Structure formats: C-alpha cells, structure tokens
Amino acid sequence: MRLNRSLGAVLVLAAAVTLTQGQQPNSCVDCHSALEGELHVTPEQFAQDIHAQKGLTCASCHGGDPSKTDESAMSKAAGFKGRIERAAVPKLCGSCHSDPGFMRQYNPSLRTDQLSQYQTSVHGKRLAAGDTKVAVCTDCHGVHDLRPASDTRSKVHPLNIATTCSRCHGDTQYMAAYKIPTNQFASYKTSVHHEAMVERGDLSAPTCTTCHGNHGATPPGVGSVANVCSTCHVFQAQLFDASPHKAAFASAGLPGCVTCHSNHGISKPGDAMLGTSAQSVCTNCHTQGDAGYKVAGDLQQQVSGLEASITRSDRILNRAESSGMEVSQARLEQDQARDALTKARVSVHTFAAAPVRADVDSGLKITAKTFGEGQGALRERDYRRTGLGMSLVAIVFVVAALKLYIREIEKNGKSGS
Amino acid sequence: MHSAQETQVASPARRRFLGMLLGGGLFASALSFIYPVLRYLVPPSLTDMGGDTVVAGKVGELRPNSGKIFRFGSRPGLLMLGTDGQYRALSATCTHLSCTVQYRGDLRQVWCACHNGMYDLAGRNLSGPPPRPLEQYDVHVRGDEIIVSRRREA
Amino acid sequence: MAPLARVRNWLDERFGWEELLAPLRHKTVPIHRYSYWYFLGGITLFLFGVQVCTGILLLLYYRPSANEAFESVQYLITQVQFGWLVRSVHSWAANLMIFTAFLHMFSVVFLRAYRKPRELTWVSGMLLLFLAMGFGFSGYLLPWNTLAFFATKVGTDIAGQVPFVGHRLMIFLRGGEEVTGATLSRFFGFHVAVLPGLTTLLVGVHLLLIQRFGISVPSRIEPEWRALPPEKREMRFFPNFLLRELMAWYIALGVLGALAAFSPWGLGTKADPFAPAPAGIKPEWYFLFMFQTLKLIPAKLGMLDGEVVGILTFSLAGLIWLLVPFLDGTKRTQRLVTGAAMFVVAYMGTMTAYGYAAK
Numbered sequence: 001m002r003l004n005r006s007l008g009a010v011l012v013l014a015a016a017v018t019l020t021q022g023q024q025p026n027s028c029v030d031c032h033s034a035l036e037g038e039l040h041v042t043p044e045q046f047a048q049d050i051h052a053q054k055g056l057t058c059a060s061c062h063g064g065d066p067s068k069t070d071e072s073a074m075s076k077a078a079g080f081k082g083r084i085e086r087a088a089v090p091k092l093c094g095s096c097h098s099d100p101g102f103m104r105q106y107n108p109s110l111r112t113d114q115l116s117q118y119q120t121s122v123h124g125k126r127l128a129a130g131d132t133k134v135a136v137c138t139d140c141h142g143v144h145d146l147r148p149a150s151d152t153r154s155k156v157h158p159l160n161i162a163t164t165c166s167r168c169h170g171d172t173q174y175m176a177a178y179k180i181p182t183n184q185f186a187s188y189k190t191s192v193h194h195e196a197m198v199e200r201g202d203l204s205a206p207t208c209t210t211c212h213g214n215h216g217a218t219p220p221g222v223g224s225v226a227n228v229c230s231t232c233h234v235f236q237a238q239l240f241d242a243s244p245h246k247a248a249f250a251s252a253g254l255p256g257c258v259t260c261h262s263n264h265g266i267s268k269p270g271d272a273m274l275g276t277s278a279q280s281v282c283t284n285c286h287t288q289g290d291a292g293y294k295v296a297g298d299l300q301q302q303v304s305g306l307e308a309s310i311t312r313s314d315r316i317l318n319r320a321e322s323s324g325m326e327v328s329q330a331r332l333e334q335d336q337a338r339d340a341l342t343k344a345r346v347s348v349h350t351f352a353a354a355p356v357r358a359d360v361d362s363g364l365k366i367t368a369k370t371f372g373e374g375q376g377a378l379r380e381r382d383y384r385r386t387g388l389g390m391s392l393v394a395i396v397f398v399v400a401a402l403k404l405y406i407r408e409i410e411k412n413g414k415s416g417s
Numbered sequence: 418m419h420s421a422q423e424t425q426v427a428s429p430a431r432r433r434f435l436g437m438l439l440g441g442g443l444f445a446s447a448l449s450f451i452y453p454v455l456r457y458l459v460p461p462s463l464t465d466m467g468g469d470t471v472v473a474g475k476v477g478e479l480r481p482n483s484g485k486i487f488r489f490g491s492r493p494g495l496l497m498l499g500t501d502g503q504y505r506a507l508s509a510t511c512t513h514l515s516c517t518v519q520y521r522g523d524l525r526q527v528w529c530a531c532h533n534g535m536y537d538l539a540g541r542n543l544s545g546p547p548p549r550p551l552e553q554y555d556v557h558v559r560g561d562e563i564i565v566s567r568r569r570e571a
Numbered sequence: 572m573a574p575l576a577r578v579r580n581w582l583d584e585r586f587g588w589e590e591l592l593a594p595l596r597h598k599t600v601p602i603h604r605y606s607y608w609y610f611l612g613g614i615t616l617f618l619f620g621v622q623v624c625t626g627i628l629l630l631l632y633y634r635p636s637a638n639e640a641f642e643s644v645q646y647l648i649t650q651v652q653f654g655w656l657v658r659s660v661h662s663w664a665a666n667l668m669i670f671t672a673f674l675h676m677f678s679v680v681f682l683r684a685y686r687k688p689r690e691l692t693w694v695s696g697m698l699l700l701f702l703a704m705g706f707g708f709s710g711y712l713l714p715w716n717t718l719a720f721f722a723t724k725v726g727t728d729i730a731g732q733v734p735f736v737g738h739r740l741m742i743f744l745r746g747g748e749e750v751t752g753a754t755l756s757r758f759f760g761f762h763v764a765v766l767p768g769l770t771t772l773l774v775g776v777h778l779l780l781i782q783r784f785g786i787s788v789p790s791r792i793e794p795e796w797r798a799l800p801p802e803k804r805e806m807r808f809f810p811n812f813l814l815r816e817l818m819a820w821y822i823a824l825g826v827l828g829a830l831a832a833f834s835p836w837g838l839g840t841k842a843d844p845f846a847p848a849p850a851g852i853k854p855e856w857y858f859l860f861m862f863q864t865l866k867l868i869p870a871k872l873g874m875l876d877g878e879v880v881g882i883l884t885f886s887l888a889g890l891i892w893l894l895v896p897f898l899d900g901t902k903r904t905q906r907l908v909t910g911a912a913m914f915v916v917a918y919m920g921t922m923t924a925y926g927y928a929a930k
Contacts, residue, residue: 202546202548204546204548232532232545232546233532234533235533323835324655324659324834324835324836324837326645326648326649326838328491328645328649329488331491332488332491332492332493335493335515335517336517339516339517339530339531342516342531343530343531346531384655384656384832385832385833387832388828388829388831388832388833390449391446391449391825391828392825392828392829394442394445394446394449395446395821395822395824395825395828396825397442397446398439398442398443398446398821399818399821399822401435401438401439401442402439402814402815402817402818402821403818404435404438404439405432405435405436405438405439405814406811406814406815408431408432408435409432409810409811410811446821450824453652453653453656453657454628454653454657456652456653457628457651457652457653457654457657458628458631459652460651461650461651461652469638469639469642490642490841567638
C-alpha cells in the first residue's frame with residue numbers, strides 16, 4: 001500500500017518535473033496533488049487562492065523548501081511546520097494580517113484588527129480556553145482556495161455567510177455540548193432579510209455577521225439587541241424609545257424589537273400583529289380591560305381601515321380602467337396613499353393612537369379623492385354609453401328610413417322607371 | 418290583396434315625404450358625426466402632453482432651499498431650488514421600494530421617509546437601503562416657467 | 572326650377588360633368604341569390620374612408636417620436652374632446668376593414684368573379700389586401716406600447732429570415748439593426764404617406780376596372796340568371812344599390828360606435844426597449860395564422876432552417892393565390908381552386924383560433 005503510494009508519487013513527480021521545465025519549482029503541489037483526502041491540494045485549486053495570486057507560496061505558511069524534490073523539502077532545517085494546529089491558526093494568519101506595515105504593500109485599506117477582534121469573540125475566548133471545536137480563520141475563510149469576501153464564490157461573501165455559520169451552528173450533534181439552539185439558520189431562511197438578500201439581490205440585507213459581528217462574533221445582549229436593529233430601522237427604534245414600551249420592556253428584562261418580531265425568523269410584519277385577535281402580539285402581555293389593550297385594538301382598526309380604503313379605491317379604478325377609461329392621475333395619487341400607509345405602519349411603534357391617526361387620516365384624504373376620481377371615470381363612461389345609445393337610435397332611424405324609401409322607389413321595379 | 422292600380426301608381430306625395438324624412442335623418446346623423454369632430458379640433462386647455470417635457474412650476478413658486486413634487490408622465494418628479502439659486506430636478510421614486518422622496522432643507526439632501534434613504538442633490542444614493550441613484554432630469558427656465566425634461570436617450 | 576336643380580345646373584355648366592357621369596346612371600348590379608356578397612367591397616371602401624378621416628384627425632395630435640408617441644396618445648384619449656372616440660373608431664375600423672377585405676376576397680374566389688376579363692381586377696385587389704395588412708402592421712407600432720414594440724420586433728425578425736435579402740429587408744424596415752425611434756419614424760412615414768398613396772392609386776385602378784367591366788355573375792347560376800327578364804335580374808346602381816350600401820355603411824357606423832363605447836381600444840404601458848419581452852407576444856389576428864404555423868414548424872427540416880421553409884411556403888402560396896385567375900382554366904382546375912380555397916379558409920380559421928388559445 002505504502003509502496004504503491006510512494007511509487008505513484010514518484011511517477012507523478014517525474015512526469016511533473018519533465019512537464020514543468022522552466023517553471024518555478026514547487027515540489028509541494030507536485031506531490032500533494034497526487035495525495036488523497038486532507039493532503040490533496042492541486043495547483044488549479046491553489047491558483048484560485050488570493051494569497052497565491054499575491055505571490056505567496058506553500059512555504060509562506062507551512063515553511064519547508066519547495067525547490068527540493070526529496071524528503072529534505074519537509075525538513076525541520078528548512079523550517080517545515082507541517083500541518084498547522086487549529087489553535088495556532090489565528091496567530092499564524094495574524095502574523096501578517098495584524099501587521100499594518102506588512103499589509104500596506106498589498107492593500108492599505110484592508111483592516112488589520114481581525115485578530116484582536118477575534119480574541120474578544122466567543123470563538124476566540126473559547127479557543128484560548130482550550131476548545132478547538134470553535135471556528136478559526138480557516139473554517140470560515142477556507143484555506144487553499146481562499147477568495148476575497150467580495151468574490152461570490154467566497155464562503156464569506158454576504159450571500160454565503162449564513163450557510164457558512166450554519167455548518168457548525170446548525171449541526172445539532174456538533175453543538176450538543178454547548179446548549180445553545182441550532183435552529184437559527186432554519187429560522188433565518190424563513191425571514192424577510194434572507195428573502196431580501198437571496199431573492200431581491202439586496203446585498204445590504206442583514207445576515208449573521210451584520211448583527212453578531214464577524215471577527216468579534218458575539219450575540220448582542222438583551223439590553224443591546226435593539227441597538228443592532230436600529231442601525232437600519234432608525235425611525236421605528238426612535239419611536240419605540242420614546243414610547244411607554246421601552247421602560248416596560250427594560251424592567252421586564254425583555255429585549256426591544258425581538259420580543260414582537262423575533263430575532264432570526266423575522267417574518268414580514270402584518271397588520272394582524274396589532275389588535276386583539278389570536279395572531280396579535282399585543283395580547284401576549286395585554287389583557288382585556290387594560291389601557292394597552294384598547295390602544296392595540298384602535299391601532300389595528302386604523303391601519304387596516306386605511307388599507308381597506310386603498311383597496312376600495314384600487315378596485316373602482318380597475319373597473320374604470322377595464323371599461324377603457326384612463327385613470328393614470330388617480331393611480332399616481334394612490335401611490336401617495338400607499339406611502340401614508342407605510343408611514344402609519346412605522347408610527348405604530350409609538351404605541352399611541354394619535355400619531356397613527358395623523359398618518360392614517362392623511363392617507364384617507366387621498367383615498368377619498370381617488371375614489372371620487374374613480375366614480376367620475378365611471379360616470380364619464382356612462383355618459384359615453386348614453387351618447388352612443390342616442391347615436392344608435394339616430395342610426396336605426398336612418399336605416400329604417402332608407403329601407404322605406406327603397407321600398408317606395410322600387411314599387412315600379414328595381415331597374416328604374 | 419292589392420289591385421293593379423295600387424302597384425302601378427306610387428304615390429308621389431308619399432315618396433316626397435319619405436324622401437324628406439330620409440334627407441332629414443341623413444342630415445341629422447351627419448351633424449351628430451360632425452359635432453364630435455368639431456369639438457375634437459378645438460385644442461384642450463391643458464396643452465402639455467407629458468412625455469419628454471413638462472412645466473414643473475413657476476419662478477418664484479419655490480423658496481430657496483426647498484423642493485416640490487410635480488407630475489412627470491405617470492410618475493412623480495422632485496424639483497428643488499438650492500441655496501446656490503440653481504434649480505435641479507430628479508425622479509422622485511425611491512429606488513428602494515418606490516416611496517416618494519422629498520427634499521430636506523435642513524440636511525440639504527434628498528430623503529426618503531420610508532426607510533431613511535439619503536440621496537445627494539445629483540441623485541446619487543448616499544446611505545440607507547436605496548441600491549441605485551435617482552434619475553436626473555434637465556431643468557431650463559423659460560420666461561417664468563420652469564421646464565423639466567428627460568435627458569436625451571439614444 | 573327647384574333650387575337644388577338650379578345649383579346642379581350651375582355647377583354642370585362650369586365642370587361639364589353631366590356628360591361624363593351619364594353612363595353611370597346606366598350602371599347596374601346583377602340580382603341573384605349571391606347578390607348580398609356584392610356589398611362587401613363597398614363596405615371595405617367605406618371603412619377605408621373612415622380610416623382616412625379618423626387618421627387625419629389623429630394626425631393633429633399624435634407625435635411620432637419614441638419619447639412622445641405614447642404620451643401623445645394618452646393625452647389624446649384623456650384630454651382631447653372625443654379623442655377616445657376617434658382613436659377607438661380608428662383601431663376598430665382597421666380590424667373590421669381587414670376582416671371585410673378578407674371576406675370580399677374569399678367571396679370573389681368562391682363566386683369565381685376573377686374570371687376573364689377580370690383577372691387584373693383580382694390582382695389589384697390582392698395587392699390592396701397586402702397593402703391593408705401593411706397598414707395594420709405599421710399602424711400597430713405607432714402608440715409605442717409594450718405589446719406593439721415586441722410584436723414589431725418579432726415580425727421584423729421573421730422578415731429578416733427571408734433568404735438572401737432578409738437582413739437588408741429587416742434593416743430597411745427597422746431603420747437600423749434594432750427596433751428604435753428610427754423604426755417608429757419609418758413606420759409612421761409608411762403608414763401616413765407611402766401606403767395611402769399606393770392604396771389610392773390601386774383603389775382607383777380597381778374601381779375603374781369594375782366600372783369598365785361591370786359586376787360579374789357566378790358562372791354556375793349564369794344560365795338561370797340570363798333567363799330572367801331584365802327588370803328581375805338587374806338593379807340600378809344609382810340610387811337603388813347605393814341606398815342599400817348606405818344602409819350597410821350606417822350599420823357599420825353603429826357597430827363602430829358601439830365597439831368604441833363598450834370595448835374601447837386599450838393603451839397598455841409605454842414600451843421599454845431594455846425590459847425583457849412579456850410572455851406570449853403575438854401579432855394581430857390577421858397575422859396570427861402565419862405566426863402560429865411558424866411556431867409549429869420544427870427548427871430544422873432536414874438540412875433547411877424550419878422558419879425559412881415556412882416563410883418561403885407562405886410566399887409561394889401568396890404568389891400562387893395572386894395568380895389564381897391565370898391558373899384556373901379547365902373544370903378540373905376550377906374544382907381544385909374551390910377545394911384549395913375551402914382548405915385555406917379552414918386552415919386560417921383553425922390556426923387563428925389555435926394562436927389565440929396557445930400561450
């Protein structure tokens with residue numbers, strides 16, 4: 001077996017040496033491309049690696065002498081490190097990546113604090129305590145075909161990050177000892193953020209690292225998760241902070257935002273989340289008779305009232321349009337009513353009736369106008385049909401008169417007198 | 418049963434009557450066709466056809482450092498008068514989720530109220546969710562009218 | 572003298588037309604059980620007249636540029652008084668005219684009215700039918716909406732498949748490699764100047780020939796027709812037939828008005844050349860049977876390209892159809908022509924229905 005393997009390696013080596021006459025001698029890949037499993041690294045694979053493209057070689061990380069074709073290539077004398085231990089990986093990567101002076105020659109704008117960030121993360125702290133199951137640099141970034149994060153094939157491209165994290169965090173067996181949930185990726189896949197990224201192609205949509213950090217990955221605490229959400233959802237956060245819920249949630253130890261909207265499986269919010277029905281989130285705390293319960297019902301009524309009014313106007317405009325009337329001006333105004341509905345759905349985060357009513361009322365004013373325009377279009381249509389009816393009467397009259405006249409003049413025959 | 422007499426003699430008075438009836442009917446129907454044509458020939462009061470060019474407002478309508486929404490074809494446009502006295506016009510449909518943007522005098526930027534998207538006065542998307550810039554329009558002042566037109570396409 | 576007669580007299584003294592028009596008073600129309608088919612030519616002519624009038628009215632507001640065409644039509648149907656009526660009548664009458672033209676053509680085939688000496692009347696009529704379809708194709712693009720844009724793209728693509736001259740033909744039609752504002756300008760020129768000019772000429776020829784040779788009687792019933800006394804077998808054109816034509820024209824007007832009020836022609840959305848084509852683009856109904864046939868032909872037939880075979884087959888069929896009076900000599904060929912005509916009607920009908928039903 002071992003003889004076979006060595007024989008095979010030597011043969012490949014011989015072939016490779018003859019074929020690569022004139023190229024930079026790289027005995028590492030010459031052998032390792034023939035080896036199996038973890039030891040298998042091909043020149044094609046390594047050519048995709050960003051480090052290789054910048055001129056680094058196997059020896060840059062692993063040491064050794066690629067110009068030698070015998071065992072001395074992997075000698076201690078040549079500085080060969082062999083397989084890098086997991087616990088040693090961050091330090092090895094950091095030996096270049098945390099050195100601004102060194103990195104400057106490749107890309108001055110690249111950050112050089114990844115290692116220090118990592119050391120503050122849960123992964124970094126546990127690694128320092130001796131747990132080698134946690135993620136190190138190579139687990140997320142790859143190793144011999146490492147691509148920059150902007151490359152869509154990279155494991156840390158925004159589209160791929162969640163999958164990369166879930167390789168461990170979604171594996172129940174692997175995570176059994178840690179006693180944290182493993183359903184985050186499954187939940188995230190049902191969320192609007194995932195949909196925004198994957199289906200709408202919005203790369204600015206949040207993925208795991210957006211809220212948890214990438215190198216300094218740590219879950220945000222109960223008191224601070226709302227700050228994470230508020231970096232994008234500014235208005236909702238501001239209104240929430242000014243609302244009675246902020247103090248109430250803080251004293252109950254409940255996280256803002258997440259309590260109603262969940263953290264990973266954030267689904268598209270609907271008006272049914274308001275109000276007092278079974279799907280409402282308000283009834284999780286409020287019960288019949290308390291002030292909040294009343295406000296919840298009021299908010300729901302307001303917002304769904306505006307939505308119904310918009311639908312009503314849309315329907316009459318559709319009817320007018322399908323009868324051939326042109327209603328583009330009213331459609332434009334409907335867009336403004338929809339803007340008002342969007343704003344109302346933001347102002348519900350004040351959890352007070354008055355601000356919401358202000359937005360809803362401005363929307364209702366517009367829908368009243370567009371509904372009137374729809375009615376006007378239908379009236380115009382009816383006016384046209386009446387006009388047509390009258391002209392048809394005139395036409396029938398003329399046709400009848402023609403018939404009678406023809407009959408009259410042909411009393412003596414069709415060929416004339 | 419008619420007699421030979423009746424088939425032979427067509428009453429001239431009846432024929433004349435029918436002739437007048439027919440003539441009158443034809444004349445009336447001709448009028449009913451001419452009437453819409455005559456109305457059609459009169460140009461409507463709103464002479465602007467939308468499309469490429471539109472009168473977005475009048476000089477003096479906007480205070481410096483303010484903006485207004487105007488209709489451009491079937492979509493809204495934003496006309497702004499900057500502090501430098503320059504008129505600028507952009508498409509007012511946010512490139513994120515199509516809300517209508519507005520001019521913020523305090524920030525001297527264009528802002529979308531829905532999700533806090535920010536654009537500069539040339540329409541470039543600066544921050545927030547918008548993925549693309551707003552389309553720019555050309556502005557010319559003719560007399561006391563501010564004319565906004567689409568940039569020429571190939 | 573009655574006032575009307577006095578006016579006629581005054582005009583005649585200065586135009587001298589009574590002498591020229593005298594023969595027209597003797598013009599007659601044969602009466603037999605197929606006489607009703609004779610109305611179709613006049614109805615087609617009337618609808619053409621409607622098109623000219625409504626077309627001229629539309630010209631007052633329409634703007635033939637890619638940036639303004641759609642908006643000008645939108646303006647016309649919303650802001651201009653009765654603009655909706657003029658535009659809908661124009662669109663509906665176009666379709667009705669092509670339909671009656673086809674009916675007229677098929678009635679001539681089945682009644683064999685193209686027999687000697689009327690072969691050239693047939694040829695001029697067929698050319699008029701092609702011109703009418705050209706009117707339809709060019710006019711359809713003018714509102715510059717999505718459907719029209721892509722239908723034009725597909726149609727000119729097919730024209731580009733003609734062997735040898737296809738590419739040049741396509742460039743000529745499109746005014747360039749792609750469908751752009753240049754295409755719109757060109758189609759507008761065809762639609763309001765070139766085609767009307769050619770049509771007026773051919774209609775003149777067509778009517779003159781009919782005037783010269785009179786209206787034909789189907790050979791099958793000719794013997795029994797000749798046996799009738801004169802007053803039973805013919806009617807005067809002026810005023811008897813013309814008054815009946817007038818009835819048909821008024822009914823057509825009523826139909827057009829009803830269509831405009833109950834089923835107005837839609838405008839759709841403005842064409843965006845950079846957007847992908849919507850699914851299920853198809854041409855107007857009078858091209859649909861050919862389009863559907865081309866879709867069904869496999870991509871390759873032996874060594875030949877399927878689409879090219881389809882185009883050449885239709886061109887050949889059209890040419891044979893054009894020359895049918897010269898090929899229809901013996902009783903055998905007559906039966907062949909009638910059979911072929913029935914097949915053509917059935918084929919066109921089925922393919923058109925299929926084209927509508929298919930996605």
